[in-house]
Amino acid sequence: MDLTVMVKPCSISGYKQIFKSNKMKFKIIPVTSYAQNCSLIWCEKTLQAAVIDPGGEVDKILKTAIDAGIEIKKILVTHGHLDHAGGVAELAERLSIPIEGPHKDDQFWLDAFPEQCEMFGFPVVSSFTPDRWLQQGDIVEFGETELEVYHCPGHTPGHVVFFNRSEKLAFVGDVLFKGSIGRTDFPQGHHELLLQSIAQQLWPLGDDVKFVSGHGEMSTFGIERRTNPFF
């Protein structure tokens, strides 16, 4: 699947094309030694963007946004693990933009950034307090696009999933992977709770929903429901 999406904000024809439709576009940027899928997502009409899980390599994320001609307005975080959140403080500071997510139950992971840096083998980075903790039922907006928030504990207690209903596209962090599910052997991980989160929160969104995981390739909820060995 070709995940590269190009926009041409400077050309008249490109602008007209963008203006007609109010779709969300996205581009996956693998960051850190864990090849974590940072996602740059933007409103096609306004070219206002959000970054989901900037785990690191902030310069690479900024360059991708500049090349696409889009403006990053906020940072969204699925959970408090360093490979997903290690670049959040730097990006927020450099762009003076707000941070939304994860759920407050992941605060202990953010508080433990120094220990996480050691655990993940990362250079020491600053932690942060989100401008907005997220919970079930919340909506996050950028431009004229919105994402629904689902609280999906199990991998971490405060893990959230972002869902764009019009594109039928979900950003699930480390909850679900193509052919696998998130680890639950970390502090406050819970295997049964993770399975329950997936079955009760994700599957009802529809078999045709495509998802971007924190690591690895994309898949759909339908394919995973049928073929994932954990179900």
Ligand SMILES: [Zn+2]
């Ligand atoms: Zn994780």
Ligand SMILES: [Zn+2]
């Ligand atoms: Zn991860």
